[in-house]
Amino acid sequence: MNVVLLRSLSLSLAVLLLCACGHFLTPKEQRREKALVLATDSYRKNMRWGNFEEAAGYLRAKEGEISGPNMESFSHYKITGYYTNEQQRNDAGDEVRVVAHIEYYELDTGVARTLRDDQYWWYDEASQRWYLGSRMPELDKH
Template identity: 25%
Template structure:
């Protein structure tokens, strides 16, 4: 039995728990989204991470089969937030260092992921507006 539906349910639960209890603040929901996204990237749950990408970005930059294959050939060995900055109440930047190993070559490397997140007040959730990390060689 695939665990993917269970993982999705747990991520959705983590994102919605504070809102469902009536005590979730925008900051709580942001922290939950960042935590869930980091976990999805760390454990290679790319579909779960992709579900947090802004729908407008996803429409303009759909994930290709090649993109998916690239994520399947790496193992994330580290995910460290190097800095974050609130640009406004509804937008933030985050710089993350991601260490990864190519499963085929066993070569380790590091990429910098510059994330921009935005708050959607209608849906009461945060969206990643910069897409998934650029993991191909030579990108930062």
């Protein structure tokens, strides 16, 4: 009876250890994950503090072209909050959908608004860098 129990426990432990191994990231995946955190955090800070030219440096289409933002239109607004609360990765881990909520107001009128910014980020293996493959938010359209 004790032998059967010991075998069952050993088998359960082996299965548990094998399942746990699936949650560890390879060194390559760790570098890519760290680069994503750095890129999205830098983009968030640049947007939040009005450094729109620097934020636009992350723009790059994976295929085709992305029209650049109207930098002059950003000068009419002040961003007061920028929050990301949702990320969805593809299976390969080289594309991520990020949902950001941006709080801002128009300088001339003081009218405060909030918008949801659905972002598409993709990883370029050659440059080992994440790029924003979707447009920057158009604050004047909301």
